[in-house]
Amino acid sequence: MLDPFRQTVERDGIALRLTPREFPLLHCLIRHRDSVLSKRQILEDVWEAE
Structure with a gap:
């Protein structure tokens, strides 16, 4: 269970x-x-501001 x-x-x-x-x-x-995420998609989503 994940609570965002x-x-x-x-x-x-x-x-x-x-x-x-x-x-x-x-x-x-x-x-x-x-979905299969590319490294770029993960970086953009998780490290969006960095």
């Missing part, structure tokens, strides 16, 4: 601790789970 508003992740009821970069990466991969 609180930026929390749980698996089997156990909270997972993710780094500030891991959370947006996981969120990106879940949002596009039915």
